[in-house]
Amino acid sequence: MSAILELQGVKKAFGAVVVADDQSWSLAPGEALGVLGPNGAGKTSMFNLVTGTLSTDAGRIRLDGQDITGWSAARRCRAGIARSFQVPQPFAHMTVFENAYVAATQGAGLSGRAAETHCLDVLDRTGLVAKSNVQAGGLTLLERKRLELSRALCAKPRVILLDEIAGGLTEHECQSLIQTIRDVHATGVSIVWIEHVVHALLAVVSRLMVIDFGRKIAEGEPNAIMQSREVKEIYLGIEADA
Amino acid sequence: MPDALLTLQALNAHYGDFQALYGVDLRVDPGEVVAVIGANGAGKTTMLRSIAGLLKNAPGAIRWKGQAIGALRADQVAGRGIALVPEGRLLFPSLSVEENLVIGGQLGRKGPWSLQRVYDLFPILKERRHQQSTSLSGGQQQMVAIGRALMANPELVLMDEISLGLAPVIIRQIYEALPGIVGEGLTAVIVEQDIAKALSVSQRVYCLQEGRVSLEGQSQTVPREDITRAYFGV
Amino acid sequence: MTLSVTRRTRLSTTWLILLVPIVLLLIAAPWWAGRADLRLMGEIALYMSLAILWNLLAGYAGLVSVGQQAYVGFGGYLFFALTMLAGLHPYAALPLVVLAGFVISAPVAVLIFRLRGAYFAIGTWVVAEVFRLSFAQISSLGGGSGTSLAPDIVRSLADGRDAREAVAWWLALGAAALVLGTVVWLLRSRQGVALTAIRDNELAARSLGIDIWRTKFTVYVVVSGLTALIGALIFLQKLRISPDAAFSANDWTAFVIFIVVIGGIGTLEGPILGTLIFFALRETLADLGTLYLIALGIVAIVIMLFAPRGLWGFLRDRWGLELFPLSRRVSGLAKKEA
Amino acid sequence: MDWLNALVQGVLLGGLYALFAAGLSLIFGVMRLVNIAHGDLIVLSAYIALSFGVALGLNPLVALLLVVPTMALIGYALQRLILNRTMGEDILPPLLVTFGLSVILQNALLMGYSADPQNLQAGAIETASVTLGPLAVGLMPVMVFATAVAVIAALQWMFYRTALGRAFRATSDRQDVAQLMGLNRAHVFGLAMALSLAVTALAGVFLGIRTAFDPAAGGARLIFGFEAVIIGGLGNLWGTLAGGVILGVAQTVGAKIDPGYQILAGHVVFLIILALRPRGLFPRIDG
């Protein structure tokens, strides 16, 4: 089966800091891929490259076989790539509902009733519906993160990129988030998820990728990866043989 | 009982018409680590921001070494020796990493913390010290935010969810360093979602629920079910 | 589920119903208003249009321009040139002015969109200065000294003084209606949602599928074309044009900004309210001369300090008033929570 | 020879423009504040110097010793009493407030001093000339240029090398977090505006000596100042000096071609630079 998203030899550096070093990987349709890596490894940068907020120095990015390397961020979103931001970027002077509505009309190209129902549906799933008429600027950090997720979903993506959305959740909230993401996944959306809350990640993804210094250093079945020496040393900070 | 370092008495806080805190009482003694836990939106951040002087308060609600500081501006509160590691890092984008740290110490209070010690704690920052702070990764930024607060050589440091977004290895490293930091005469209030972590590093714990204190106790002895109850109000 | 999304409120519906007789009454103005009142009303309609347009740029699209006088003057000059030099009938010239406004503003947009925020503002001002200095070099339009509209052309509008005044009023009223209609339509469309989103956060807007450049470009070009039309009508009323008058930053931008600030920036109702207040002030205080302008400045500053969203913004924040059904509210929430 | 003369005069004129721009650049850098009233404040300084001259019989160059602190004080008060209340993420409120301020200043000056053009009489130095090779250039323009260079150097050093400069930059980034560092933002902004208007005082007095001024003279000066800032590149004070010089030369060379093009040429060069280098010629790399 051909990949829905594919990176081939993607490179990006800021001066001496290499954030993507010859990165190649692919995502199968309907797959959920987890991404781990120390702080500053280049995970968020990788998302920026895929979504077009950063331009690549070299390499190709393909969506469903089509080369999207030169496309604008907006075009990529309309083509089916949506993301959440690690540092939330709400439209602070618009209400939660309007935030979602922007995504539904612009990203998903819906209009009228269809857009409205879709937004309400998504907000209901992410547990933000009660805040629909609240200005996004007044949300707490975690509500903002939920808004990030909602907006991305409203854009009806084929591939959704999630950047640390489980941090700071209570155990209970974390479980409900996991359920939400599983539901999304069940509808056939492919997922790439960066997360430091490892157990949440493991509850959803079927494959793990580990990044350090912009390089992919391990990839494979989640449990095996978690047991690997690299992950234990550079990520969990426990002695490999402990 | 020793004289309290910081006390909150019936602290209220508002955002416009919305009341976020209702009569919060809290006490911090010198040299201890107090953990504050609570669900999202419980008002933890609001409480820390109130203490730091970023939100308006009734003048008498906050006392520092017995003196009312509720009416002071944030910069005056900082001058008394209270530092905040804000939720979401909030570094100065146009300052370099090193300048971000240096400005933390610009009040010139004496104490154990210096640029060198921060670099010892987070060696990666030394490597990146001339870089612009916004170009750091999320985790690196969190390190700068912590270092910046320590640079002030405060008597009390308020830490708001510092482990958010950090790789486990870094969280571990920071919490391992915490007892040492406190041991040098620093007092800390930490807000943390990871309850186990919070309880393990603190002496006492408060739980907030919908703007009210729903539980207060000794971290080591407080029963887990009490916490669950305090958390969700069941 | 009982949730639904509405834009209409009881107030907005009442207002829209009220609007019908108001508009009819205004159309009939030549039969009930004196010539002086008609003139004043025409001027109000034109200033209101400028304010609505500027507010769309600055308040909605975040394009804070202090150089819209470029298009006011351009429209005025072009209208004079088309009627006096090319010999067109005024009615034929007006649509051409709009078109030319679109055409000339496109390359300008390409250039100044390279600037952001405050720098954009200054860029627009420089462009307006370039327009002013360039028109001052055209000797067939009087160079720096300007020129008067030939009386024949004015007379070709209609027979007799009263008919001319009526026509001038209908043109102004029509232009205001066109402007208001265009802006409401734009804001209710997909573009409108995109605009507010861009103003709040460009990074997020881009990532959610909004083509920022194109959205802003569309707004800028539409606003500029319509501003040129208003400019043509303004100078049709004034009968005389000169570079300093046509490209006056004070008359066509400062006053317009004051109007929007006083009324409420980023609301559709603000510029309308602001225009009425501005003219009320002007009619009562203008003879104070210098003091009047000082008072105007003070009013603007005080509003900025104590009600930064203007009078309408203040009313809206207080009571959620909205005359034009623009924002989307989710209703039925309380039931759901219960 | 002609062209050389145009060039030299342009460079010297650029020094004055850089002085117009320096204060603007500073407060924009610190507060993201676009001060539309800057031109009128320049003119205000000239009038203050005029009043000191009339009241105390001082040469305007001596009066600078009083005008500079007066303007600094006005700046500090203006910032703390009015502008600070509008400072936030949105650049629009302060911009509009300074717009209002500009209208108020112009008309207040008109009431106070009437529309009569005024001139600052600095005595013989005003018409003194120095010979540079084949050219006669005014002593004043040379002095102005030298002052501009000194002011820019001092500001650059202050902004990037001192604790005050660091405080300026930090407060400009995040006002409330800067408060947490013990910086009182109201005071920091007040200082920045004071410094800006101190430079403005220099610009105003030099302007008043060079040309006649009236209450309406501020607008054009504001534009030249802004152009210099943008040509030079955001946040780079040396760039601002270069911007002033480029603008001055563009004007004198344009005027050489046809006097009607003098100001137009400056604007056109500005727009061309904008088209080719939208961030100015010498932007700070990090931006």
Next chain:
Amino acid sequence: QTPTIKVGHVSPRTGPLAGFAEADDYILQAIGERFGAGVENNGRAWQIEIISKDSQSNPNRAAEVASELILSDEVDIIVAASTPDTVNPVSDQAEINEVPCITTDCPWQPYFFGRGGNPAEGFLSTYHFFWGLEDVIGAFLAMWDGSGVAKSVGGLFPNDADGNAWGDPELGLPTPLAAAGYALTDPGRYQPMTDDFSNYINAFKEAGCEIVTGNMIPPDFGTFWNQAAQQGFNPKIVTIGKALLFPSVIEGLGERGIGLSSEVWWSPSHPFSSSLTGASAGDLAGGYMQTTGRPWTQPIGFKHALFEVVADVVARAEDLEDPEAIIAAIAATDMNTIVGPVNWANGPVPNVTKTPLVAGQWQREGDGVDLKIVANATAPEIPTTGELMLLS
């Protein structure tokens, strides 16, 4: 019940042209007193009510207040003075609304041609009295001819209404200067409020100009004059229109203001007197100086004359209720005013009549300065009061 006739008056009370309107209050007060008794028309006394509005030196605003006067105040006659920026917009509004209009204080070419006037047709309801560029040229030449300096002239003309008219190759200074044997160096039209004149100075130096002339606003002249000194350009005669009209400007230039020269449209020594009050030019100026403590200025006489004409027209009109009758009365005017004869029958073009013009130089008098009339060949009835002295 005395009937009232309303006269609208537009003038730049504020703004950069405010100097021209400085004497408004004084004149309007005196005129108001004089009109208090009413003016007789066809055996009935008419009250004259003057409504004065400020154009803020802004042509837009001038058009606006003129239309207010016409439409809401419903004035019967409208008058205006002070530069094309005030006079032209007001006249245009009057013309289109068919309201009688009398203006002054703006050379007639920018008035007539600046408004697109056609010498074959003229205007319907707007009339103007002042001098023209041919008079300025005549007066300047008369002054320069006797001075013995080289006939090489530098020209400074801005790109504004006055500058374009003065510098116009056909209607302005260039042709007559050439005819009189003067070589004119005219580098082109500068934008008003410029910071730099080095180009002009350089060009004048190269051409060896000993005379500088032109029409400038005061700030620009100040800039030019300082830079001329810095760059070592020292002409012998500097005769500039408009910029050098007002004593305050000259005083502002200090020592370097002495010896500059200008056109003189009116002075206390003009041998005319008011048809309204009988006061001589000297009386009028003296009264002004006494009342206000300020030096006299040229617009005083013309502002007064404007209302003299109004009074005359009101007295003669056949039917004051009928605008056409008022216009006919204006056209038939033949009177002597404090600025000289006004008679639209003998103008250079329809709707325009001319008043005499001479040339003067600012000279020291006591601790102040005074404008001495130094050349009167164009209007010998006006006596000279001094001799031209060369600069430097």
